[in-house]
Amino acid sequence: MRSFRVLWRYPEITTTVVLLATVLVLHTVSEYTVGRWVAIAYVGVFVGWTLVGMVRDVLRGHVGLDVLAVVAMVATLAVEEYIASLIIVLMLSGGRALEDFAARRAKRDLTALLDRSPRVAHVLRHLAAPGTDEVHDTVVDDVVVDDVVVGDVLLVRPGEIVPVDGVLLSEGATFDESSLTGESLPVTRKAGEEASSGAVNGTRAVRMRAVRRSADSQYQQIVALVRAAEDSRAPVVRLADRFAVPFTAVSLVLAGTAWTISGDPTRFAEVLVLATPCPLLIAAPVAFLGGLSRSARSGVIIKGGTVIEQLARLRSAAFDKTGTLTQGRPDLVAVRPAGGFAADELLLLAASAEQYSSHVFADSIRRAAAERGLDLLAADEAVEVATNGVTAVLEGRSVVVGKPDYVASVAAETTRAALGSGQAAAYVAVDGRFAGVLVLADDPRPESSAVVSWLRAQGIEHVTMLTGDARPTAESIARQVGIDDVRAELLPPEKVRLAAELRPRPVMMVGDGVNDAPVLAAADVGVAMGAKGATAAGDAAGVVLLVDSLGKVVDAVSIGRHTLRVALTAIWIGIGLSIGLMLVAMTGAIPAVAGALVQELVDLATILYALRALGGPPSGLATDGHSRARREWLPSGAREAGAKVGRSGGLLESSGEDPEG
Secondary structure (H helix, E strand, O other), X not given: OHHHHHHHHOHHHHHHHHHHHHHHHHHHOOOHXXXXXXXXXXXXXXXXXXXXXXHHHHHOOOOOOHHHHHHHHHHHHHOOOHHHHHHHHHHHHHHHHHHHHHHHHHOHHXXXXXXXXXXXXXXXXXXXXXXXXXXXXXXXEEEEHHHOOOOOEEEEOOOOEOOOOXXXXXXXXXXXXXXXXXXXXXXXXXXXXXXXXXXXXXXXXXXXXXXXXXXXXXXXXXXXXXXXXXXXXXXXXXXXXXXXXXXXHHHHHXXXXXXXXXXXXXXXXXHHHOOOOHHHHHHHHHHHHHHHHHHHHOOEEEOOHHHHHHXXXXXXXXXXXXXXXXXXXXXXXXXXXXXXXXXXXXXXXXXXXXXXXXXXXXXXHHHHHHHOOOOOOOEEXXXXXXXXXXXXXXXXXXXXXXXXXXXXXXXXXXXXXXXXXXXXXXXXEEOOEEEEXXXXXXXXXXXXXXXXXXXXHOOOOEEEEEOOOOHHHHHHHHHHHOOOEEEOOOOHXXXXXXXXXXXXXXXXXXXXXXXXXXXXXXXXXXXXXXXXXXXXXXXXXXXXXXXXXXXXXHHHHHHXXXXXXXXXXXXXXXXXXXXXXXXXXXOOOOOHHHHHHHHHHHHHHHHXXXXXXXXXXXXXXXXXXXXXXXXXXXXXXXXXXXXXXXXXXXXXXXXXXXXOO
């Protein structure tokens, strides 16, 4: 059955093989004329079909390599090498099958993500005794995962895939999240913690409450990104096209020279048979798909070949601060009330207003209120002004939380707080009066300095920070991670403008928040951090990091460079072998039929080399949180510089004032 499916999938191969066998049989029984006309008719149809495709490509502005194949087929027919012409047809049609086979091998990790998409969920339904509200039984109802609604209690059996994002109700469980994050070690979740869809449950059955529908869950967001990456094919074609015109010209010159010197038109066909373009057309797509597959396996989704090329050629890098270079989970370190407000009252009002903000510092303020046992108030109305703050009406009181200038616009007596190194502050006004300051501290990620140093060592000439945070805070973090160029207190349009002005190009921008989406879309390569990459920032970015680690930026750049290097090398292998064989064929040492068969070996060699994109050397940057491991790859001078940054980081005298970075 499998053989029949292959024959059905590639009918042109089956037809060509049957006709080639028929022509060979007719040739052996001396039916020379019949065999010749059968070959001429079939190859003529194939040439016409190829020419139609070429015209369509030219109308779309794409001049490719098919002209060589057409000239080779016409030339072999003209010199009555009709068996060779049929072999060329078989080679070209077989090239599609070879490419499909290699592409399936190259993108196996991408398709594995799609194939593992959860389809069924076990919903626990409580049955009440007749005439009462008392639960007397619980049944398991298997439903399509799209029918799960927020609040459903689900049963996840051992070894099953978590169908939707949910909060764990069981005491504890272990999950394999390797398909989501690339991390091979299982993770343990406790009751109340969230388990992501796509994770594989461990050895015990668990209960969980759905917090998102299937379409909104983490795994489905990743699947959507994978489909986008899988469908991006145009950049691959453009890479091969760069070689189309010069390779075609060289091939025709060699073939014409052989004909001129020998005076035998057969020599022209013998040379062109070895110039068929399969290696160039197949090698690049296979390599790029291999790179996309390898990146998915590493917890990095790269959206297509253009992004891979840009990653490989990066010359500048820009980073957001909060949640990118820093942990993104700041702690509330001080509450400084003013104007007669009590500390708990100030925190309660600020946290209640921050329920309606998406900023990372808002989450920290809410978490601090929960830890103090404060029950948040519901707002009658709330408005968030991106990068500035939030205004909410709580039980008739107007509460404003955010940047000092934003709060000062409603409370003129607002005064800036004195802050320590790496600290930031959220300012609060209540009913037009300055109410106080909430002081937060957000430390740099442990891997940030190593990532910045790695980028510089790999030839990234310009590294900068683009942040909406206050300059003192931004400069403090920048010094700790090794960035000299700091652009602070920026609004989103200013970030976009600065990203467009950065030189040299291409430029990579790394960010994590919704307010980073415009600058991520404007950069040559936008990189969205962590689980938040599946939101607006992820849609705008060309690269999405599924793991909340800045070290994955290194993986993305390394994979991009390795993939492009493999693709170009595979193309040059095909060109080199083809030109070498053409030079031999100019002497008449390779008959047309033998040349057509040898060219198949060239195809195979380029495909096998292109599959090297599936592997490759490690990035050389460990991100396990241990400073020694993170700096092992560095030369001694860089290690010493990193050590100085680490030792002095806690002593740097600077202050910051703004949580809205």
